[in-house]
Amino acid sequence: MKPLIEMRGVSKAFGGVHAVEDVDVDLYPGEVVAVLGHNGAGKSTLMKMLAGAYRRDTGTVLVDGNPAELSSPAEAFDLGIETIHQTLALADNLDASANLFLGREIAWRVGPFKIMDSAQMRDHAAKVINQLNPRFTNLNTPCRDLSGGQRQTIAIARAIHFEARVLIMDEPTAALGPHETAMVGELIRELKAKGIGIFLISHDMHDVFDLADRLVVMKNGQVVGSAKKDDVTQDEVLGMIILGKCPPNAEPGPGARVSQ
Amino acid sequence: MTTETLEPPSLAEPTNKRGFNVRTLSLVGLLVVIAVTFHFLSGGLFLSARNLYNLVVQTSVVAILACGMTLVIVTRNIDLSVGSVLGCVGMVIALLQIEIFPQDAAWNWPLTVAIGIGLGALIGAWHGVWIAYFGVPSFVVTLGGLLIFRGAAFEVAQGKTLAPFDPVYRLFGGGIDGALGVGPSWALFAIIMVLYGLGEVLVHRRQMRLGFDSTVRTKLLRFLAVFVVAAAFVATMNSYMKPRSDIGRGIPVPALVLLSVVLFMEFVTRFTTFGRYIFAIGGNIEAARLNGIPTRRTVLKVFIAMGVLCAIAAVVTTARLNAGTSSTGELLELSAIAAAVIGGASLSGGRGTIAGAVVGALIIQSLESGMVLIGASSSQRMVAIGLVLMVAVLADKYLSGEE
Numbered sequence: 001m002k003p004l005i006e007m008r009g010v011s012k013a014f015g016g017v018h019a020v021e022d023v024d025v026d027l028y029p030g031e032v033v034a035v036l037g038h039n040g041a042g043k044s045t046l047m048k049m050l051a052g053a054y055r056r057d058t059g060t061v062l063v064d065g066n067p068a069e070l071s072s073p074a075e076a077f078d079l080g081i082e083t084i085h086q087t088l089a090l091a092d093n094l095d096a097s098a099n100l101f102l103g104r105e106i107a108w109r110v111g112p113f114k115i116m117d118s119a120q121m122r123d124h125a126a127k128v129i130n131q132l133n134p135r136f137t138n139l140n141t142p143c144r145d146l147s148g149g150q151r152q153t154i155a156i157a158r159a160i161h162f163e164a165r166v167l168i169m170d171e172p173t174a175a176l177g178p179h180e181t182a183m184v185g186e187l188i189r190e191l192k193a194k195g196i197g198i199f200l201i202s203h204d205m206h207d208v209f210d211l212a213d214r215l216v217v218m219k220n221g222q223v224v225g226s227a228k229k230d231d232v233t234q235d236e237v238l239g240m241i242i243l244g245k246c247p248p249n250a251e252p253g254p255g256a257r258v259s260q
Numbered sequence: 261m262t263t264e265t266l267e268p269p270s271l272a273e274p275t276n277k278r279g280f281n282v283r284t285l286s287l288v289g290l291l292v293v294i295a296v297t298f299h300f301l302s303g304g305l306f307l308s309a310r311n312l313y314n315l316v317v318q319t320s321v322v323a324i325l326a327c328g329m330t331l332v333i334v335t336r337n338i339d340l341s342v343g344s345v346l347g348c349v350g351m352v353i354a355l356l357q358i359e360i361f362p363q364d365a366a367w368n369w370p371l372t373v374a375i376g377i378g379l380g381a382l383i384g385a386w387h388g389v390w391i392a393y394f395g396v397p398s399f400v401v402t403l404g405g406l407l408i409f410r411g412a413a414f415e416v417a418q419g420k421t422l423a424p425f426d427p428v429y430r431l432f433g434g435g436i437d438g439a440l441g442v443g444p445s446w447a448l449f450a451i452i453m454v455l456y457g458l459g460e461v462l463v464h465r466r467q468m469r470l471g472f473d474s475t476v477r478t479k480l481l482r483f484l485a486v487f488v489v490a491a492a493f494v495a496t497m498n499s500y501m502k503p504r505s506d507i508g509r510g511i512p513v514p515a516l517v518l519l520s521v522v523l524f525m526e527f528v529t530r531f532t533t534f535g536r537y538i539f540a541i542g543g544n545i546e547a548a549r550l551n552g553i554p555t556r557r558t559v560l561k562v563f564i565a566m567g568v569l570c571a572i573a574a575v576v577t578t579a580r581l582n583a584g585t586s587s588t589g590e591l592l593e594l595s596a597i598a599a600a601v602i603g604g605a606s607l608s609g610g611r612g613t614i615a616g617a618v619v620g621a622l623i624i625q626s627l628e629s630g631m632v633l634i635g636a637s638s639s640q641r642m643v644a645i646g647l648v649l650m651v652a653v654l655a656d657k658y659l660s661g662e663e
Contacts, residue, residue, distance in 0.1 A: 051550070052552075053550055072552060073550055073551060073552035074552035083550070085550055087546070087547070088547075089544075089547040091540040091543030091544045091547050091548065091610070092610070093542065093544075094539060098536065098540075102536075102547070102551040102553065103537075103540075103548070103551035105536060107532075107533050113532045113533075114532055114534070115531050115532055116532065118531075119466055119467070
């Protein structure tokens with residue numbers, strides 16, 4: 001099977017600090033790859049480069065085997081790469097349908113302007129959101145007045161509506177209660193069954209072992225190692241995260257600590 | 261089932277259960293209180309045709325600027341330079357029209373207006389590039405602009421006053437002949453009401469087709485309210501006679517300019533993606549960026565629009581004064597900001613309406629005009645308007661229930 005995403009030697013520095021250094025990661029259709037590491041390990045930066053939010057300094061990214069520039073979020077969207085950001089990327093003063101279609105409104109071009117078809121956007125938004133969360137009916141309410149779960153629903157609805165082929169989920173359950181967390185888990189399984197590739201950034205070891213097929217651990221911007229979920233134990237993964245120690249069953253990366 | 265309406269969600273304005281905008285309605289209420297109070301205090305002068313005609317002309321300039329200022333404020337920026345830009349563009353128009361181009365040429369005034377608008381756009385782009393691309397705070401950039409363009413306004417003609425303007429150009433100022441006349445005013449009223457009614461019917465049918473609960477009563481009430489207010493406005497403007505005659509003036513040209521600006525800006529903010537992006541940027545610029553909105557280009561365009569509106573306001577102001585002076589438009593930025601803020605624009609971004617800005621401008625100018633009528637000095641007027649601005653924002657804070 002051909003990989004959806006191949007990242008090769010990707011690096012990014014912010015003012016001399018190497019946030020991401022020489023990272024190789026793959027993602028296959030229908031696969032959930034968990035990206036793990038401490039805060040500041042470079043997980044979010046790596047994923048933001050794939051989402052087009054940051055430009056990488058060096059390295060190549062192949063999408064379906066074709067090199068991709070990924071210089072803007074719009075370019076990532078065109079390639080079918082959708083992101084559920086940790087912050088959810090919602091404009092709090094706008095309502096659900098405005099946020100769902102933000103930056104990708106249904107509109108007709110008239111001269112220099114694009115006139116929005118609000119009714120159609122509302123219609124689509126109601127359908128997608130209803131499918132995810134039937135109790136979410138206050139579609140006219142500005143997002144600031146919605147619950148954490150409802151806000152999350154809008155961010156997820158974006159990815160569903162625009163038919164993501166690659167989905168990046170940055171801490172999708174961090175702000176949710178147990179019931180909603182279970183719903184996100186269910187959703188991940190559904191999307192996976194449809195052949196969508198998912199990068200899952202999470203701190204929750206239970207989530208990771210429950211949902212992921214493979215995991216990649218990062219430390220100080222480098223990959224410590226990657227492994228199939230079934231080949232490693234939770235303790236070994238913690239060792240990778242905390243100590244940068246790559247266990248024998250995992251494939252070591254450039255960031256693995258060499259034992260003396 | 262909750263009541264679904266197709267009111268533009270981008271504005272995120274609180275509406276009551278009949279779908280009216282609470283904030284704008286309470287401002288209209290405030291306006292009525294101001295008008296009635298000054299009417300009695302001034303012994304019946306405030307609500308006279310003559311005073312209302314002048315009030316409309318005076319309000320136009322501030323309201324045109326306040327429309328642009330609302331967009332600027334919604335993106336969480338500010339523009340302190342609008343008075344200076346107005347002065348500078350007005351001087352350039354005056355210099356070209358009066359001293360450089362042949363005075364009797366028919367192309368003279370249209371060309372100078374076009375050049376003025378081009379210059380306004382250029383100045384707006386200059387500010388926009390500094391703010392959106394160089395990342396300098398708009399407060400600083402436009403404070404610089406306030407000084408630069410006031411200085412430039414002086415340099416254009418070494419501080420000379422330039423007069424007189426072309427008679428046709430002067431119509432933009434709403435002087436003796438600068439109004440539409442009785443018949444055309446009613447005709448315009450009829451056309452606008454028919455178009456407005458048709459628009460509402462079309463929207464309603466579309467809502468029904470898509471299965472939304474369309475609120476017929478709200479639409480009907482709103483149509484009637486607009487009809488009555490507009491008819492009263494036209495009747496009043498028509499009942500103000502030209503000097504020593506019984507020829508009614510009709511809708512003043514500055515009001516027509518404002519009307520065009522308002523209709524265009526309402527269209528942009530409610531129905532276009534550009535309008536949506538302006539509100540998204542003000543609500544959460546990082547979210548806007550992550551969703552692929554061209555945030556810098558959008559902010560640049562907002563400042564270009566502001567510059568063009570400064571130029572339009574410069575045409576109205578210089579035509580009304582029938583002179584170009586380097587001090588034209590001084591302190592006007594403060595009136596424009598105050599009008600936008602009283603009209604509900606939030607300085608923390610993401611909130612504001614064009615209609616609110618116009619009502620805000622009307623409130624400020626009514627206070628000015630009313631206090632002039634009761635003999636208050638200009639210093640007393642400044643104190644009063646400063647207080648009203650603060651109270652309006654305080655009241656708004658409690659009305660909207662924000663922290």
